[in-house]
Amino acid sequence: MTDTPGNKYQRKITLFTGSAFHFFHDGIADGLAVFLPLWQTSFGLSLTHVGLLVTCFEGATGFFQIPAGFLGERFGERALLVLGTLVTAISFMCLGFVEGLTALVCLLLVGGLGAAVQHPLASSMVSKVYNANGRRMALGTYNFSGDIGKFLFPALAAVALSQIGWRPVCAGLGLFGCMLTVTLFLILRHARIGEIYLSEKNQKAASKTNGWGIVNKGAFATLSVIGIVDTAVRVGLITFGPFLFIQKGLQAESVGFALSLLFIGGAVGKFMCGALAERVGIIATVVITEGITGFGILLLTILTFPYIYFFLPVLGAALNGTSSVLYGTVADFVSPHRVARAFGLFYTFVIAAAAVAPPITGMVSEILGLDNSIRLIGWIALSTLPMAFVLARQTVKRSKENQNI
Numbered sequence: 001m002t003d004t005p006g007n008k009y010q011r012k013i014t015l016f017t018g019s020a021f022h023f024f025h026d027g028i029a030d031g032l033a034v035f036l037p038l039w040q041t042s043f044g045l046s047l048t049h050v051g052l053l054v055t056c057f058e059g060a061t062g063f064f065q066i067p068a069g070f071l072g073e074r075f076g077e078r079a080l081l082v083l084g085t086l087v088t089a090i091s092f093m094c095l096g097f098v099e100g101l102t103a104l105v106c107l108l109l110v111g112g113l114g115a116a117v118q119h120p121l122a123s124s125m126v127s128k129v130y131n132a133n134g135r136r137m138a139l140g141t142y143n144f145s146g147d148i149g150k151f152l153f154p155a156l157a158a159v160a161l162s163q164i165g166w167r168p169v170c171a172g173l174g175l176f177g178c179m180l181t182v183t184l185f186l187i188l189r190h191a192r193i194g195e196i197y198l199s200e201k202n203q204k205a206a207s208k209t210n211g212w213g214i215v216n217k218g219a220f221a222t223l224s225v226i227g228i229v230d231t232a233v234r235v236g237l238i239t240f241g242p243f244l245f246i247q248k249g250l251q252a253e254s255v256g257f258a259l260s261l262l263f264i265g266g267a268v269g270k271f272m273c274g275a276l277a278e279r280v281g282i283i284a285t286v287v288i289t290e291g292i293t294g295f296g297i298l299l300l301t302i303l304t305f306p307y308i309y310f311f312l313p314v315l316g317a318a319l320n321g322t323s324s325v326l327y328g329t330v331a332d333f334v335s336p337h338r339v340a341r342a343f344g345l346f347y348t349f350v351i352a353a354a355a356v357a358p359p360i361t362g363m364v365s366e367i368l369g370l371d372n373s374i375r376l377i378g379w380i381a382l383s384t385l386p387m388a389f390v391l392a393r394q395t396v397k398r399s400k401e402n403q404n405i
Helices: 008-043 047-063 065-075 077-095 101-115 118-129 132-161 166-191 200-208 217-247 252-280 282-300 307-333 336-368 370-382 384-404
Strands: none
Touching: 008 047, 008 077, 008 101, 008 118, 008 132, 008 166, 008 217, 008 252, 047 065, 047 101, 047 217, 047 336, 065 077, 065 118, 065 336, 077 101, 077 118, 077 166, 118 132, 118 307, 118 336, 132 166, 132 252, 132 307, 217 252, 217 282, 217 307, 217 336, 217 370, 217 384, 252 282, 252 307, 282 307, 282 370, 282 384, 307 336, 336 370, 370 384
């Protein structure tokens, strides 16, 4: 497959397979939240230790983002996507047989390393076959598929956990991942998608693009900071929201159902926000979603069940909607020959935030109390509103400079 926009068949297959990889990886990553209260009981963990478990997975994922982007440029997206997904799937199969905390930590680290390939390489693969007009909508669809995984995995896990223990549920998720990966590999190989092939013209163009290929450094930096805050807020709430729900009287086995409501709202939000950004612009969309997120999290600490059930889909739509806009905008500030490594850099920032946020939130929760730490997350979300206007100025300034050249 070339690095220029593809034909209709390539676009369909690429979007389908990229979305399928996203479906599995996001389902696994956010599905961890379902198991955290059960692991806390099984291994006698504090809230800080629970946060560190998430750090193991997310930290390993963030650490390997940039190498994954560079390796994708050298060897093609397909090989690394398949290998990384298999590593993550097998690690989850092994979680079903883990006996001690050390083994649990090691498997989460290995699974996180495997998961690192998905975001930069699948995003790059989709971006390459769509031109600027359709790219944001395509990436919005790609992000939507990830939220379908976030909804289905916790929901199915909640049903399974009501009948069997967490060990067979983990093993089952890993087995499903192995079968899905083999299927996607066969589809990609048949369609010859995700391979390295550059024409002589594109080889010369790529060789002239030095470094990260970022053409608007100010806007890219601001976009990254917004992504960092947005991700820290989202992961912090997803990690400790279940403990807030339990504190409000929800049974631990029913946490998956509450999270599934949050995630199904997120799935709808990512799909709608991708389309909304095309219509009203990325700045207005970010302001809307982050405003709802911040004030919604503050409201969540006040509401009680069953009212929380009705509110969670609304909060989820805003909570996950911003990322759809941010991810779809990265390629706007990057040379097309350096998309994979730029996505790797961007995802390093946001996933590092996902790794650091849980233990910090856990420590704050033990000092200030769970309710106050959740409120703090809401106020942090609102800090992105002035950043959105900074991004608007940087984008307009760059556009004027390009017109004057």
